Amino acid sequence: MASVELVRLQAEKFRLWKQLRNYGEFMRGSMVTLKRPCTYRGCRKCAEGTKHPTTYYSISRKNKTELIYLPKRIQARVKRLIENYHRMNSLTDRISELTLGIVKLQIKERGKK
Ligand SMILES: [Zn+2]
Numbered sequence: 001m002a003s004v005e006l007v008r009l010q011a012e013k014f015r016l017w018k019q020l021r022n023y024g025e026f027m028r029g030s031m032v033t034l035k036r037p038c039t040y041r042g043c044r045k046c047a048e049g050t051k052h053p054t055t056y057y058s059i060s061r062k063n064k065t066e067l068i069y070l071p072k073r074i075q076a077r078v079k080r081l082i083e084n085y086h087r088m089n090s091l092t093d094r095i096s097e098l099t100l101g102i103v104k105l106q107i108k109e110r111g112k113k
Helices: 006-018 045-047 071-110
Strands: 029-036 052-061 064-069
Touching: 006 071, 029 071, 052 071
Parallel strands: none
Antiparallel strands: 029 052, 052 064
């Protein structure tokens, strides 16, 4: 027989699982701004040390990080994709914890027999 706690955990798990479907596209990684020097001789910004802040998308895999230059027109889109990834990741973490709670209850129920 399902306990009240089990029903509560399953309902919460289903509620979060439905939220996952709200996210379409997502992308793991981050956005970084690096100050790069240019090749123009006599550049005032480079001489002052402020250089040229440039935005990149950064993705780390095992032992290699890939940097991809992001033109301004695509930065907002990439930012949204990364935010979606973090929201989905946080949701799947919570769903995983709820599932663990359910498994723990099911272990306890078995123990009674
Ligand atoms: Zn420069």
